[in-house]
Amino acid sequence: MLPGPTNVPERVMNAMLKPIINHRGSEFHALYSSIEENLKSVFQTKNDIFILTASGTGGVECAVSNLVNPGDKVIVPVFGVFSERISEKIRRRMGVPIEIVVPFGYAPRASEIEEVIDREPDVKAIFIVYNETSTGVTVRDLPEIGRIAKKRDLLLIVDAVSVLGGDVLPVDEWGIDVCITASQKCLACPPGLSILSVSQEALEKAAATKGRPIYFDFLKLKESADKKETPFTPAIPLLYALDEALKLIKEEGLEKRFERHKRCAEAFYSAFEALGLSIFPKEKLSRSNTVVAVNVPRGVDEHAVTKIMWEKYNVQIAGGMGKLKGKIFRIGNMGIISKKEVLATIHAFACAINEAGYAVDLKKGLETVEAVFQG
Amino acid sequence: MLPGPTNVPERVMNAMLKPIINHRGSEFHALYSSIEENLKSVFQTKNDIFILTASGTGGVECAVSNLVNPGDKVIVPVFGVFSERISEKIRRRMGVPIEIVVPFGYAPRASEIEEVIDREPDVKAIFIVYNETSTGVTVRDLPEIGRIAKKRDLLLIVDAVSVLGGDVLPVDEWGIDVCITASQKCLACPPGLSILSVSQEALEKAAATKGRPIYFDFLKLKESADKKETPFTPAIPLLYALDEALKLIKEEGLEKRFERHKRCAEAFYSAFEALGLSIFPKEKLSRSNTVVAVNVPRGVDEHAVTKIMWEKYNVQIAGGMGKLKGKIFRIGNMGIISKKEVLATIHAFACAINEAGYAVDLKKGLETVEAVFQG
Numbered sequence: 151m152l153p154g155p156t157n158v159p160e161r162v163m164n165a166m167l168k169p170i171i172n173h174r175g176s177e178f179h180a181l182y183s184s185i186e187e188n189l190k191s192v193f194q195t196k197n198d199i200f201i202l203t204a205s206g207t208g209g210v211e212c213a214v215s216n217l218v219n220p221g222d223k224v225i226v227p228v229f230g231v232f233s234e235r236i237s238e239k240i241r242r243r244m245g246v247p248i249e250i251v252v253p254f255g256y257a258p259r260a261s262e263i264e265e266v267i268d269r270e271p272d273v274k275a276i277f278i279v280y281n282e283t284s285t286g287v288t289v290r291d292l293p294e295i296g297r298i299a300k301k302r303d304l305l306l307i308v309d310a311v312s313v314l315g316g317d318v319l320p321v322d323e324w325g326i327d328v329c330i331t332a333s334q335k336c337l338a339c340p341p342g343l344s345i346l347s348v349s350q351e352a353l354e355k356a357a358a359t360k361g362r363p364i365y366f367d368f369l370k371l372k373e374s375a376d377k378k379e380t381p382f383t384p385a386i387p388l389l390y391a392l393d394e395a396l397k398l399i400k401e402e403g404l405e406k407r408f409e410r411h412k413r414c415a416e417a418f419y420s421a422f423e424a425l426g427l428s429i430f431p432k433e434k435l436s437r438s439n440t441v442v443a444v445n446v447p448r449g450v451d452e453h454a455v456t457k458i459m460w461e462k463y464n465v466q467i468a469g470g471m472g473k474l475k476g477k478i479f480r481i482g483n484m485g486i487i488s489k490k491e492v493l494a495t496i497h498a499f500a501c502a503i504n505e506a507g508y509a510v511d512l513k514k515g516l517e518t519v520e521a522v523f524q525g
Numbered sequence: 526m527l528p529g530p531t532n533v534p535e536r537v538m539n540a541m542l543k544p545i546i547n548h549r550g551s552e553f554h555a556l557y558s559s560i561e562e563n564l565k566s567v568f569q570t571k572n573d574i575f576i577l578t579a580s581g582t583g584g585v586e587c588a589v590s591n592l593v594n595p596g597d598k599v600i601v602p603v604f605g606v607f608s609e610r611i612s613e614k615i616r617r618r619m620g621v622p623i624e625i626v627v628p629f630g631y632a633p634r635a636s637e638i639e640e641v642i643d644r645e646p647d648v649k650a651i652f653i654v655y656n657e658t659s660t661g662v663t664v665r666d667l668p669e670i671g672r673i674a675k676k677r678d679l680l681l682i683v684d685a686v687s688v689l690g691g692d693v694l695p696v697d698e699w700g701i702d703v704c705i706t707a708s709q710k711c712l713a714c715p716p717g718l719s720i721l722s723v724s725q726e727a728l729e730k731a732a733a734t735k736g737r738p739i740y741f742d743f744l745k746l747k748e749s750a751d752k753k754e755t756p757f758t759p760a761i762p763l764l765y766a767l768d769e770a771l772k773l774i775k776e777e778g779l780e781k782r783f784e785r786h787k788r789c790a791e792a793f794y795s796a797f798e799a800l801g802l803s804i805f806p807k808e809k810l811s812r813s814n815t816v817v818a819v820n821v822p823r824g825v826d827e828h829a830v831t832k833i834m835w836e837k838y839n840v841q842i843a844g845g846m847g848k849l850k851g852k853i854f855r856i857g858n859m860g861i862i863s864k865k866e867v868l869a870t871i872h873a874f875a876c877a878i879n880e881a882g883y884a885v886d887l888k889k890g891l892e893t894v895e896a897v898f899q900g
Binding site for chain 2: 152154155156157158163164166167170172173175203204205206207208211215235238239242243244332334340341342343361362363364365381382383384385386387388391466468
């Protein structure tokens with residue numbers, strides 16, 4: 151129950167055993183085409199899709215190094231560890247991140263972004279994390295931010311690593327030029343692949359960017375994608391797994407999948423509140439449907455609780471990152487997730503925190519989960 | 526029988542099915558430590574080892590972006606497609622590749638490199654491909670080049686993607702600061718990982734390099750490696766596979782493994798000559814023990830031959846790359862390779878080229894293979 155890498159269905163794991171084929175041959179072209187078509191459905195986009203052998207951070211780096219030239223101003227709302235990382239990447243490219251610093255636990259607002267554009271009229275792009283894995287906050291203003299980006303003629307780049315496939319994100323409808331995700335989160339695949347959707351405008355911007363790295367070059371990726379290939383030898387077993395994972399998503403249907411994640415997230419939030427804990431995101435609307443973040447009660451040792459959960463109940467959840475270390479619990483509500491997993495997690499959590507000396511009412515927690523699924 | 530991705534033993538494939546674990550937990554630390562220890566044996570180094578989720582090209586890019594600053598002069602012997610790519614990478618980093626252009630089929634010489642250093646005393650590093658996958662040429666002068674680099678106080682960076690684990694390459698003894706390989710070649714693993722050994726000198730140089738990418742940052746890699754982790758979520762199934770592949774190498778022993786590759790390569794070269802074909806590398810000493818390149822006889826359609834081999838005999842070999850397209854056949858002599866594979870390949874090749882209208886003596890080819898293994 152980690153916020154990634156997440157559990158992988160057996161069908162997807164077993165797909166990795168298919169033969170290692172020539173990545174320049176017709177069998178590979180068929181595999182690539184199948185993946186590409188299903189990814190376009192999940193991203194809800196007609197834009198190009200690029201597949202990298204890299205983690206999600208590699209995908210974010212790829213976007214920055216194709217779209218940021220020295221001196222380019224980019225708006226970056228900073229509200230967690232992953233948005234901080236984007237800012238750092240832009241600085242390393244000699245770009246100028248215009249940060250909108252939001253206290254951890256809150257989401258940035260479209261109006262704040264618009265104010266910054268008014269103040270900095272030469273800004274080139276907005277680079278925003280849709281779902282902050284480190285705080286469990288989702289930016290519900292994203293459609294409005296997309297409208298602002300379109301109106302002001304700015305590129306909109308979205309880090310959707312921990313959410314794409316688990317919550318609503320129609321890339322074209324929301325005007326997203328570059329949308330980045332990774333295999334090991336809501337797609338329920340093993341880690342090792344990052345995926346980007348890239349608009350024509352972003353490709354044109356990349357063509358004018360100097361010093362693009364070869365490994366992450368949009369233009370090489372585009373040239374290869376048109377041939378149903380990757381520019382360099384890809385992680386073939388992971389592509390087989392991704393192909394299978396996407397077939398599972400297609401079988402379930404996107405809307406049903408989003409609904410399932412939302413329902414499980416509601417069950418988590420309600421159950422934690424019934425146990426007497428408070429939710430980390432400060433506004434109800436910003437609560438993520440894929441990463442559940444809960445405050446560690448005063449006097450409780452976060453590490454002791456997660457250790458008991460793992461060693462005694464075989465359920466693994468995460469603590470906080472960076473300055474939130476020891477202050478929050480984080481649960482990945484991604485991919486293979488249903489009432490069963492929510493019940494098992496709440497059960498393990500309540501037992502563990504009781505054993506760690508903080509009394510909660512296990513029965514009330516479990517009943518709350520049941521009630522959400524019946525409601 | 527492609528020059529990568531190469532065949533993967535069943536034990537290694539099956540290892541990928543182990544559970545997806547938390548990449549920040551103790552189980553992962555044990556896995557990482559096991560891999561690291563065995564990699565140090567295969568690299569024959571005490572230097573740091575970094576593991577990237579990326580192809581070999583990603584590994585080469587990583588080295589360039591940590592070690593080349595704008596204006597830095599780097600000697601690059603260019604004698605094939607992969608060495609050309611290094612030159613391009615250096616240019617994209619605003620570095621200055623000092624190319625030593627060698628006709629395809631020949632290997633660069635230590636003396637040529639020394640002459641260039643005399644002419645360009647402010648050069649910072651030598652970046653050389655040890656085994657050119659595109660031409661089947663190995664640089665046998667590498668130990669001497671290592672001595673020159675040490676004497677002149679230059680960093681020595683070696684692209685050993687298609688050779689490490691298949692031919693002699695004692696990294697520390699030969700004075701190599703950075704040695705790069707990939708999982709899908711002589712380590713006989715699925716593609717998707719790149720591995721680098723990095724000396725203290727190279728780490729110090731990296732610390733002074735501006736604009737290092739986050740995903741490929743030596744310093745972040747070092748910080749994580751010290752904790753037996755990777756900086757970002759790694760391709761866990763591929764790490765399990767690598768761990769198993771390294772155990773197989775340990776069981777066989779490095780010397781035996783090199784001897785086996787060498788014997789199989791000799792069998793290939795002798796058999797092709799017995800069939801009346803000529804070897805692409807112009808000097809016997811430069812012939813690679815891991816990639817066998819053979820000239821396409823006049824009037825023969827390379828693609829027709831490889832197509833028959835694949836469709837009728839189930840053996841896959843490659844043609845030439847770039848300007849060698851249609852001019853050479855290339856065979857990967859890597860990983861799982863023994864008399865059986867050599868015989869099957871020579872059999873399929875002789876039958877296919879006969880069917881394509883170019884008469885060769887199959888029996889003579891097969892007898893030659895047998896003779897090499899008996900000799």
